[in-house]
Every structure is written in C-alpha cells, then in structure tokens.
Amino acid sequence: DTAVSQTPKYLVTQMGNDKSIKCEQNLGHDTMYWYKQDSKKFLKIMFSYNNKELIINETVPNRFSPKSPDKAHLNLHINSLELGDSAVYFCASSRREGPPGELFFGEGSRLTVL
Amino acid sequence: AQSVTQPDIHITVSEGASLELRCNYSYGATPYLFWYVQSPGQGLQLLLKYFSGDTLVQGIKGFEAEFKRSQSSFNLRKPSVHWSDAAEYFCAVGAGGTDKLIFGTGTRLQVFP
Numbered sequence: 001d002t003a004v005s006q007t008p009k010y011l012v013t014q015m016g017n018d019k020s021i022k023c024e025q026n027l028g029h030d031t032m033y034w035y036k037q038d039s040k041k042f043l044k045i046m047f048s049y050n051n052k053e054l055i056i057n058e059t060v061p062n063r064f065s066p067k068s069p070d071k072a073h074l075n076l077h078i079n080s081l082e083l084g085d086s087a088v089y090f091c092a093s094s095r096r097e098g099p100p101g102e103l104f105f106g107e108g109s110r111l112t113v114l
Numbered sequence: 115a116q117s118v119t120q121p122d123i124h125i126t127v128s129e130g131a132s133l134e135l136r137c138n139y140s141y142g143a144t145p146y147l148f149w150y151v152q153s154p155g156q157g158l159q160l161l162l163k164y165f166s167g168d169t170l171v172q173g174i175k176g177f178e179a180e181f182k183r184s185q186s187s188f189n190l191r192k193p194s195v196h197w198s199d200a201a202e203y204f205c206a207v208g209a210g211g212t213d214k215l216i217f218g219t220g221t222r223l224q225v226f227p
Contacts, residue, residue, distance in 0.1 A: 043217040101146050101208035105157030
C-alpha cells in the first residue's frame, strides 16, 4: 500500500541510451512532481503536473520529457543520457487545494550513467 | 529570489542530547516554511510546517521549530535525540500560492550512543 511508488529503484546504463522512470501515487492527489537530487544531496524541482497539465518546467534540458497519462501517474523519459544525469530522481505528489508544500515523496530512483 | 541556507553540513550529537539545526531563508513576503527528513535510502518525509500564526510549531517525532522573522530563521529543535533520528534534514521555503519548494542543501545528523 505504498503511497508514492517509483520504478525502477536503481538504474545503471551507458551514455547515449534512453531510459524511463515511472511513478504512481494512490493518495488521490492531483499534483505530481519530479525532483532531482545530485551527489551533494541538493534537491531541485524539475517538473510539476496538475491534473495531467504541466505547471512547472524548470530549465531542464529537453532531453527530459515528463508524461502524465492520468493524475495518478507521472513518468520521466530521458533521451541521450549524459554522465551529468547521474542522480537520484524523486517523484512526489500533493493536493492542489491542500496546504502548499505538503509533498509526499517516493523512495527515489538512483540513476547511474557510465 | 527565494533561497534557503543551512549553515551546518554535518552535526554529531550524543543520544539523549538536545539538538538544534539552523535554517535561514530569503523571501520577500511571509514565507511558507518546512522541515523534511530523509532517512538513508528513503524519500523525504514532512516533519513540520509553518504558514502563519503561532511562531513555534510542533511536528512529528518530537521535533519543533521556531519562526523568527527578525532573523529570517526557522531552526529545528529536539530536546532529546534518539539514535533513530540519524538522517538528513532539509529546510525548505515555498512561495505563497505555488507548489514550488526551494530546498536547502541539507544537514546530516549523526547520533552517537
């Protein structure tokens, strides 16, 4: 009964490959996010979707393409992976009408690009 | 622009000792302020939040934080630390009306028996 679940948890791949990370939440929330945590533990928002509509897009390279088939899912596809893409990617969700900033995070997906 | 500073990268305390983790923010209006905790290999969990009203807020796991506007601070405290509190702690600020959180760089807490 995990609230926010991400798959895969670990991903090791070569430079230049394309990969996807999936996220699902069963909390009934209408807003979902992708955050990137680098090797120094710095967390930065990448994207936010509300009811399948893109709300926040933070100067992320267009090799990163989020897709939200419905409000319970937000997937992240990355093309032409680079070494600098190595990080932990966190999915999160919240209720739009709820208190701002109350995010529920998944356990993260650690991406290693060789 | 909003920003959050956590001056302490790493703090070590003995079990049972008191704890204070520092957080300073930069924001033009009254901010929404948060503390999140990240246990090893886990996602982040909300500890407590401040929106308005009483400047001393209580959270889960016995944590509290005090908002001091004059110092632009939102320090996290716990009177007696348990070994299970060892984790990474993140302070965050949210711009009013948006879901965009700006996180600090985190403080790693180590607890010795």
